[in-house]
Amino acid sequence: MEIKKIMLVDDHEIFRHGVEQLIANQEDMEVVTQASNGYEAVVKYDQYQPDIVLMDISMPQYSGLEASQELFRKNKAVKILFLSLYDREDYILKAVKMGAHGYILKDDSNKDFLKAIRKVSEGKYYFSGDTSNVIISNLRKPQSIIADVSTDLEKAFRLSKRETQILQQIAMGLNNKDLSEKFKLSIRTVESHRLNIMRKLRVKNIEQAILVAQLENLIDSSSS
Numbered sequence: 001m002e003i004k005k006i007m008l009v010d011d012h013e014i015f016r017h018g019v020e021q022l023i024a025n026q027e028d029m030e031v032v033t034q035a036s037n038g039y040e041a042v043v044k045y046d047q048y049q050p051d052i053v054l055m056d057i058s059m060p061q062y063s064g065l066e067a068s069q070e071l072f073r074k075n076k077a078v079k080i081l082f083l084s085l086y087d088r089e090d091y092i093l094k095a096v097k098m099g100a101h102g103y104i105l106k107d108d109s110n111k112d113f114l115k116a117i118r119k120v121s122e123g124k125y126y127f128s129g130d131t132s133n134v135i136i137s138n139l140r141k142p143q144s145i146i147a148d149v150s151t152d153l154e155k156a157f158r159l160s161k162r163e164t165q166i167l168q169q170i171a172m173g174l175n176n177k178d179l180s181e182k183f184k185l186s187i188r189t190v191e192s193h194r195l196n197i198m199r200k201l202r203v204k205n206i207e208q209a210i211l212v213a214q215l216e217n218l219i220d221s222s223s224s
Contacts, residue, residue, distance in 0.1 A: 038067030
């Protein structure tokens with residue numbers, strides 16, 4: 001059995017101690033290091049190379065969001081599970097857009113906490129009930145609210161018209177073969193477009209690209 005190495009980052013020592021004790025009772029995971037701030041987290045990540053980072057999203061001086069940006073710059077494949085006392089929409093959406101694998105609230109149950117860690121360790125995503133509701137409600141906002149900034153956002157992400165069209169069709173369930181036939185492109189060209197979309201949106205997989213594009217209203221979320 002592979003034991004997942006965890007780095008725990010939080011500025012409250014009592015909270016860190018409680019989480020460490022919870023994880024210590026599990027056979028498939030262990031806390032290999034702790035950090036009390038974002039600066040320390042970045043340094044210790046290089047030293048310990050943990051499989052998962054449990055990151056408090058709000059810390060003084062150098063926040064969890066800022067530290068995570070640096071970790072993603074170092075390693076795009078880093079798995080970050082954000083921890084927070086609050087289900088603030090701006091925090092949650094920033095975490096999603098950044099590429100985090102999850103976001104849980106500190107008052108969630110121990111069972112949910114461990115479930116989130118295991119999901120993330122498998123490369124999956126976990127957003128606790130309250131936070132997932134924020135994401136869903138954001139996706140359901142009327143297009144008219146932000147239609148006027150859609151073009152600017154598309155320019156900011158530098159998606160071409162064809163890339164936007166392809167991403168929309170992927171969100172609707174089309175695979176590479178379908179896209180090749182629909183746009184009369186080679187499979188290789190379709191794959192190249194997919195890679196460019198992920199690179200431009202700064203995400204690790206096409207599922208995250210769809211979510212970011214929907215959150216920014218680059219594509220229509222009603223048909224996915």
